Structure formats: C-alpha cells, structure tokens
Amino acid sequence: MRIDIISIFPQFFDCLDVSLMGKARGSGILQTHIWDLRDWTQDVHRTVDRAPAGGGAGMVMKPDVWGKAIDQVIDQAGAAKTVLAIPTPSGIPLTQRQVRDLAENAEHLVVACGRYEGIDQRVSQYYQQQPGVAVLPFSLGDYVLNGGEVAAVALIEATCRLLDGFVGNPGSLVEESYELSGLLEYPAYTQPATWRDLEIPPVLLSGDHQKVKDWRRQQSLMLTAARRPDLIWDLAPDALEKSDREILAAHGFLPAPYSRQVRFRRAQPGEAATCSAIASRLFPQACPDYLPEDAIARFVAEELSEQAFKAYLADPGTLIILAEVAPGEKNKEETSWETAGYTLINAGAPGFLPPEENLVQAAGENCAYLSKCYLDQRWRSSGLAGAMLEVSHAQLQALFPHITKIGLGTNQANRRALKFYRHHGYRKCGRRTFMVGGIENQDLIAVRDFTARQVPSWAQNVAQ
Ligand code: SAM
Numbered sequence: 001m002r003i004d005i006i007s008i009f010p011q012f013f014d015c016l017d018v019s020l021m022g023k024a025r026g027s028g029i030l031q032t033h034i035w036d037l038r039d040w041t042q043d044v045h046r047t048v049d050r051a052p053a054g055g056g057a058g059m060v061m062k063p064d065v066w067g068k069a070i071d072q073v074i075d076q077a078g079a080a081k082t083v084l085a086i087p088t089p090s091g092i093p094l095t096q097r098q099v100r101d102l103a104e105n106a107e108h109l110v111v112a113c114g115r116y117e118g119i120d121q122r123v124s125q126y127y128q129q130q131p132g133v134a135v136l137p138f139s140l141g142d143y144v145l146n147g148g149e150v151a152a153v154a155l156i157e158a159t160c161r162l163l164d165g166f167v168g169n170p171g172s173l174v175e176e177s178y179e180l181s182g183l184l185e186y187p188a189y190t191q192p193a194t195w196r197d198l199e200i201p202p203v204l205l206s207g208d209h210q211k212v213k214d215w216r217r218q219q220s221l222m223l224t225a226a227r228r229p230d231l232i233w234d235l236a237p238d239a240l241e242k243s244d245r246e247i248l249a250a251h252g253f254l255p256a257p258y259s260r261q262v263r264f265r266r267a268q269p270g271e272a273a274t275c276s277a278i279a280s281r282l283f284p285q286a287c288p289d290y291l292p293e294d295a296i297a298r299f300v301a302e303e304l305s306e307q308a309f310k311a312y313l314a315d316p317g318t319l320i321i322l323a324e325v326a327p328g329e330k331n332k333e334e335t336s337w338e339t340a341g342y343t344l345i346n347a348g349a350p351g352f353l354p355p356e357e358n359l360v361q362a363a364g365e366n367c368a369y370l371s372k373c374y375l376d377q378r379w380r381s382s383g384l385a386g387a388m389l390e391v392s393h394a395q396l397q398a399l400f401p402h403i404t405k406i407g408l409g410t411n412q413a414n415r416r417a418l419k420f421y422r423h424h425g426y427r428k429c430g431r432r433t434f435m436v437g438g439i440e441n442q443d444l445i446a447v448r449d450f451t452a453r454q455v456p457s458w459a460q461n462v463a464q
Helices: 010-017 019-027 063-077 096-105 121-128 149-160 209-227 229-234 242-250 269-286 293-303 306-314 359-363 384-399 415-423
Strands: 002-007 031-036 082-093 108-112 133-139 260-266 318-325 338-346 367-375 405-411 427-436 439-449
Touching (some): 002 063, 010 019, 063 082, 082 149, 121 133, 209 242, 260 384, 269 293, 269 318, 359 427, 367 384, 405 427
Parallel strands (some): 002 108
C-alpha cells in the first residue's frame, strides 16, 4: 500500500519509523511519503492559510495550495483508485470496519492534515467529483485536536496493522475489540498471579480451555453492555448464542431482532394488582391443550387473584421478581415499561412447601421452592427467560444465604419447560399431582443444587 501524508508539520511523522510501523516501511509492505504542504506555496512567506470568508475567528487553509499538492501525489502514485482521507472533527467517526476496508481494498491512501480552522470545503467537494478518487472525511472522536496529524497517525497505524504480513501472528487480530464478534475485547491478565493483593481470576489459571473461553465471552458481553451499548444494538441476530442473550438480558439488553431494554426488580408490597394481572395473563399461555378454559379461569380466580398476591407480598419468605421490557431500545420512560414475566420463589421454612410435593424430603432443609416462573411468549428465544431465572436465583441467595437448593414442579408433558430447567441445572427427583381448577395434572419435580452448579456471576447484583 502506498500512503502519502501532506502536512505543514512533516517532522511529526518521524514516529512512523518506530516499532512495527518502521519495520513494515523497511520491508516494503508499506510505502510512505511525507510531504510538506508549504512546498506547494509560491509566496515568500509560504502562506497556506487566509481569513475565513464571511468573517470570524481563526484562519482557513487555502484550496489552491492543497489542490496542487494533492494532484501531484495522485499523479505520482499512478494508482487506479485513491482514497483521500481528510481528518476533521465533523467527519464520520473512524471504525475498525472502515480501516479493515481500507487495508483490504485501498491501493493508495492520501491523508490531508488540516490545521487552524481546517481546509477550505471545496477541496473535499472537488475530489469527491474526480473519477478514481474516494474522499473519506473522518473523525477520531467527539473532541477537537489542534491538527490532523494525530488523526492521520491513528488512521495509518490502525489500517497498516491489518495489512498482510504486518503482524507476526494474524490470529491475534481476530479476537480484538470491534472485530468479528462486534464486541469489546475481554480484559487481559498476566503473571504474577497476585499483584498488590489483586488476583488473576482463577478460571484463567484453571487450564480448562472451554471455561476460559466462556469466561472471556461473558466478560466481553458485560464490558460492551456497560461501556458501549451502541455496539450491542448493532449486533447481528446470528452473532449471538442463547447463552450470550441471557447474559445481555441480565444486563438490560434484548438485542436484535427484539431490540428492547429490559430490567429486573423485586415486586413491592403495594404491587399485588400488577402481579395478579401479569400472572393471570401468562398462566393460560403455559397451560396444556387438554385443560378446559373454565378450569384455567377457576385457577386464575382462586390462586392468582390480587388477594393471593397481597398475601405473597406480605410474606417475608416470598420473593417475586418482575422482568420489565421498555417499549423501544432508547425509551427510558419509567411509566411505560411493560411487565414481560415474573418468578415467585418461596424461601420460608421448609414446612411451608406443599407437603404433597415431597420437596423437603427430596431436597433437604435448605431448599427453596420456585412456585412460578412465567414469561410472555413474545420474548421466547430472547434469552430473557434464562436471565430472569438466574437473576431470581441470585436474588434468592443474596436475601436468604442459608438456601442451597431450589425445587420446582412442572407439567410432565411440557417438554420445552423441562428442557429449559434441565439446561439451568435442575435435575429430576420426583413427581406430584398438581390441581388446576379441579383437574389433575402430572408434574415432574426437579431440584437445582447451588453447590453443584453455582449461580453465574453475570446474574449477581442485577435485580433492583
Ligand atoms: N474548526 C474545526 C471544527 O470545529 O470542526 C476544528 C479545526 S481543528 C482546530 C484543526 C484540524 O485538526 C482539523 O482540520 C482536523 O484536521 C484536525 N482535527 C481536530 N479534531 C479532530 C478530530 N476529532 N478528528 C480528526 N481530526 C481532527
């Protein structure tokens, strides 16, 4: 690749002789030419700027001087296609995608480094109209530098390190921030294992490659969610696994194709009506086909009434977590969040557990009961169900540290639910009969042991 840099401070680019850039220049991967713009002036003062047309502070760089310089370097390079990069704070923010495109496709790059108030607009306008020239006005970020030189170095270094043969191990480029995954890179650590009382996360020293890979993926997702939510909204739907979606949901995001914000919170004592409404709406969605409507309606009226939820909310051993979805990715209006699902867990004395479920015998004293876990089917496959379940587990443990297990009963014909709970560490340990409006249903009982399968760290401290 040939790069021509034009600036009134050519000495600025001595830095390109350093490190890998210097090596690449020496090896012929890269041909760089650095030009002093003043060499194209004709007056004794070597003037490159004039007062702005229309008045105002500062000076503007003259188009006639720039035109001569750019024409000459384009002619000299003789490339079929030139990219004329013009650093400017009003340019398009520079991205990895853009520099990769340059590295893969540009044969000749000219960087025109402005100073003062910038370069007369007609320079950009003129070259946009020239065949064989593409103009790239780019910005390093939302701040103002004194000149385009720093931006030029950034553009050149980011582009050139992607050229074939530039780095020794091209594999090191693939996992980086903004690359294939579209996420920020996970944090890196090295020896010593303990430094100033800070440890390397133990998983990185475990030697278990799959666990290391999973941990890094999780860190990337959480870091991106915290620092660059814009990148999360831009992710392609097929870039995410179910487990990725669960982590992102726990951190407030249902990425495309859902494109919604989500949050989790503990239901408050005054919210019995809200809880009853969502429970009554979601229960019929989860019922097997054979259950008649009137039986479902009876169950809803008896078990999911406002009165029933008043009692749950008044019980210190009962925990209700609501999952709420915002109307759109940008909308943060408090009032318009919609309840998408909920869990209800009883962590009270084991005697409270329905005796016919035999959960106490099956699971032991410190077993909580996941009485309800429902999500609106609109959000199926969004990761929200898994996130809601793990966030509820985490809340349960935070509020009731003595709890080591949690059990549930679910209809034995509900394969989808059984698979979901198995995936989340629940293991079958019994059966029960569950009545819905006077009709018997056969349930399987399953228990998750938190000592065997810990609540994931991504689900901790999430619910408000
Ligand atoms: N008056 C200009 C404005 O407010 O947009 C700022 C001019 S700045 C002082 C001078 C030169 O620095 C620009 O022409 C451009 O080459 C460079 N520059 C400043 N900030 C930049 C940024 N964020 N990205 C790229 N180039 C920048």
